[in-house]
Amino acid sequence: MSSAAESIDHDPRWRDSAWRSRLRRRLLQWFETNSRTLPWRQSRDPYRVWISEIMLQQTQVATVIPYFERFTESFPTVAELAAASEQEVLRHWEGLGYYRRARQMHAAAQKIVEEHDGEFPEQFADVLALPGIGRYTAGAILSISRDHRLPVVEANTLRLYSRLIGLRSPPTIAASQRVLWEFAESILPQRGSGHLNQAAMELGSLVCTPRSPTCDTCPLAAGCVAREMGLQESIPGKVKKIQYEDRREVAVVVCDQQRFLVRQCQPGERWAGLWDFPRCEVAGDADAMLVAADHLRDAFGQSIQPPQPLMRIKHGVTKYRIMLEVLSAKLAGEAQPISDPGTRWLTRTQIGKLPLSTTGRKIFKKL
DNA sequence: AAGTCGGGGAC
DNA sequence: GTCCCAGACTT
Numbered sequence: 001m002s003s004a005a006e007s008i009d010h011d012p013r014w015r016d017s018a019w020r021s022r023l024r025r026r027l028l029q030w031f032e033t034n035s036r037t038l039p040w041r042q043s044r045d046p047y048r049v050w051i052s053e054i055m056l057q058q059t060q061v062a063t064v065i066p067y068f069e070r071f072t073e074s075f076p077t078v079a080e081l082a083a084a085s086e087q088e089v090l091r092h093w094e095g096l097g098y099y100r101r102a103r104q105m106h107a108a109a110q111k112i113v114e115e116h117d118g119e120f121p122e123q124f125a126d127v128l129a130l131p132g133i134g135r136y137t138a139g140a141i142l143s144i145s146r147d148h149r150l151p152v153v154e155a156n157t158l159r160l161y162s163r164l165i166g167l168r169s170p171p172t173i174a175a176s177q178r179v180l181w182e183f184a185e186s187i188l189p190q191r192g193s194g195h196l197n198q199a200a201m202e203l204g205s206l207v208c209t210p211r212s213p214t215c216d217t218c219p220l221a222a223g224c225v226a227r228e229m230g231l232q233e234s235i236p237g238k239v240k241k242i243q244y245e246d247r248r249e250v251a252v253v254v255c256d257q258q259r260f261l262v263r264q265c266q267p268g269e270r271w272a273g274l275w276d277f278p279r280c281e282v283a284g285d286a287d288a289m290l291v292a293a294d295h296l297r298d299a300f301g302q303s304i305q306p307p308q309p310l311m312r313i314k315h316g317v318t319k320y321r322i323m324l325e326v327l328s329a330k331l332a333g334e335a336q337p338i339s340d341p342g343t344r345w346l347t348r349t350q351i352g353k354l355p356l357s358t359t360g361r362k363i364f365k366k367l
Numbered sequence: 368a369a370g371t372c373g374g375g376g377a378c
Numbered sequence: 379g380t381c382c383c384a385g386a387c388t389t
Contacts, residue, residue: 056384060376063383097373100386134386154384172368201384210382211378239382240369270372318372358374 008175009168011225020187023164023220024196030219031199034206036061039068044194046120046145047078053137054101061205067096079118082109090273090355103273104132122146135181144194151184152197153177156204162236163208166225171236247320248282252292253363254304256331260367261300262351262360264342270317275354277363278343279324288325296329300343301336304329311366313359326363 013019035041038061040052051071055064071092075081081089086106093102108130112120120141121127127138139150153161161183162171169176188196207218213232215221226232254261263278265271280295282288289307296302307327315322335345346354351364 053384058372058383058385059374060383063375095374097375098385100372104386132386136385140384152384155382156384174368198384205384241380316374319370 008179009166010179011166013223013225014165014183014186019223023223024187024189026219027199027203028192028196031195031202035198035202036206039065039072041198044145046141048072049141049145050120051105053140054105054132055096057101057137058098059096063096067092077118078109078112078120081106082113082118086273087355091353094274094355094361095358099271099273101132107131108133120145124148124150140197143197147191147194149188149190149193151181151188151193152201153180153184154201156201156208157184157197159210159236160200160204160208163213163226163232164220164224166229166231166235168231168235168237172239242319244316244321245319247322248288248325249279249322250282250288250292250295250325250327251277251279251359251363252296252304252307253277253310253326253328253367254296254302254331255328256335256345259335259345259347260351261296261302262344262346262354263340265357266342271357273355274357274360275351276357276360277326282325289327292327292329300338300340302338303332303336305332311363313362315359324359326366 040048052064052068055067055071074092075084075089084106086103089102089106090099093099096102111130112118116126121130122142124138124142127133127142128135133141136152136154139148139152140154142148143150143152158171158180161167161180165179165183167176167179171177171180184200187200203218203220207214211233215224215227215232218224218227221227224232226235252261261278262275264275265273267273278296278300280291280299282291292307293304296304307329310326310328313324313326315324338344348364348367356364
C-alpha cells in the first residue's frame, strides 16, 4: 500500500489473508483455555471497562486488581463518580501512581454527565475526546464493551505484533507505528474484535514476554518471523535507557499541640492534588536540618526548634532516585498565619483521611 | 521526537 | 541494581 510501509524492515507475509485467518483461529483457540479470570472481565459495562483501562495504563494487572475492586465498589456508575469530590477520587487512587489519570477520569465522568446524558459515549470520536483517553484506550473500551471493530496497540500487542511480522525498525518511529496499527486492524474479525484484542494482549503478557519468551508454548510460533530468524529476544528494539538522576530531599513533620503542618501539591507540581508534608530539595551535601528550617521559615513563615531525624525513605519518581530525609520538629512559639494556599494545620485524624503521596502515607504511619 | 508523570513487580 | 508495565499529554 503506502511506500512508507514498504520501506520499513519487516516481513510482508501477513498481507496474505490466509496467513491472518490461521493466526486468528490459533489465537482465539489458545485464549479459550488460557484466559485469566479478572475482575473487569465479569461484565462488559463500558464504565467498568473504562476504569480498568485507565488503571491499567503503565500499570501491571496484579497491581490494579485491588484498586479496581475498591473503586467500582465506591463509584458504581458514571453519575456517582461525577458526583464525588476530586479528593475522594484521589484517595481511591492513592499508591497507584500517575495521578493525572484519576483527575482526568473524574473530569471525564462530569463531561459524560453533561454532554452525553450520563451514558458512556458510543462514537469513537466522542470517546477519544474524553480527557485521559487516547487511541489505544478508546479502541480497547469500544471493542471490548461494544464489539466495535477497532485495533489496539499497547505494550503487549506491540511486542507480539512486532515479533510476528519481524519488525526490526525501531517501534517508536512513525512508519513502524503505522505498520503496527495497520497490522492490528488487519487481523480483527468482523465480530468479536474485543475478544481478539484481549487474546492478543493476554498472549503477549503470558507467553510473548519481554525476556525469554516461551515460544515452545506459543500457538503462533509456527508463523512467527522473529522466531524464524532467532530474533525473538531482540525484537522489539530496546527503548532508550533512562538516565537516572540522584537527588536529596528533606521533609519535616512540624507539630504544634495536636496538629501537623501539611500541604496540598499544586497543579503543575509533582503529585498535584495529593497532600504531603513540607518538603524541599537538598542541594549537594548541604545539611538537611538547616535546609529544612530555612524552608519552613521562607515558604510558610514558621520557626521550628532543632529538628530530629525520624526516618529515611528511598524512592523513585520517574527519572529521579530520591533519598528522602524525614525530620520531626516542634514549633518554636506560636503558629503563624500561612499565606501559602493549600497549606494547613491539621490533626492526625484529618490527615489520615486525605489523599497522601506514598511517602506521605509512610511518614503518617510513623506518627 | 523527546520529556514528564509513580510506584511496584519480577528477575 | 535494571527493566518493564493494557499510555496520554505537553513541549
